[in-house]
Amino acid sequence: MPDLASAHAGFLLHCRRDRVAEKRRKWQESHMANQTQSFGGGIFIVIAIAIGTAIGTAEGQPTIGVLGGALVGIAIAIVVWLRDRKRTGE
Numbered sequence: 001m002p003d004l005a006s007a008h009a010g011f012l013l014h015c016r017r018d019r020v021a022e023k024r025r026k027w028q029e030s031h032m033a034n035q036t037q038s039f040g041g042g043i044f045i046v047i048a049i050a051i052g053t054a055i056g057t058a059e060g061q062p063t064i065g066v067l068g069g070a071l072v073g074i075a076i077a078i079v080v081w082l083r084d085r086k087r088t089g090e
Contacts, residue, residue: 039084041077048073 049069056065 038088039080041080044076044080045070045073048076 049066052065052067052069052072053062054065056062056068059065
C-alpha cells in the first residue's frame with residue numbers, strides 16, 4: 001500500500017513547480033506593490049441603516065428609518081469615494 005504522506009508531499013512539490021502559479025504570483029506581487037490603498041465607504045451604509053432602523057422603530061416608522069439611514073449612508077459613502085478618488089489621483 002502506498003504511503004499517503006509521501007504521495008501528498010510529491011503532489012505538493014509538483015504543484016510548486018507549476019509555471020502558471022509562478023506567473024500568477026509574480027503578476028499579483030507587482031500589481032499589489034504598485035497599487036495605492038483605497039478606502040471603502042460601505043461600512044457607513046450599513047451603520048447608517050442600522051441606526052436609522054433603530055430610530056425609526058423607536059418612532060414607530062421603521063421603514064422610514066431604513067430609507068433615511070440608507071440615504072445618509074449612501075451620501076457618506078459617496079463623499080468617502082470622492083475624497084479617495086481625489087487622493088489617489090484616479
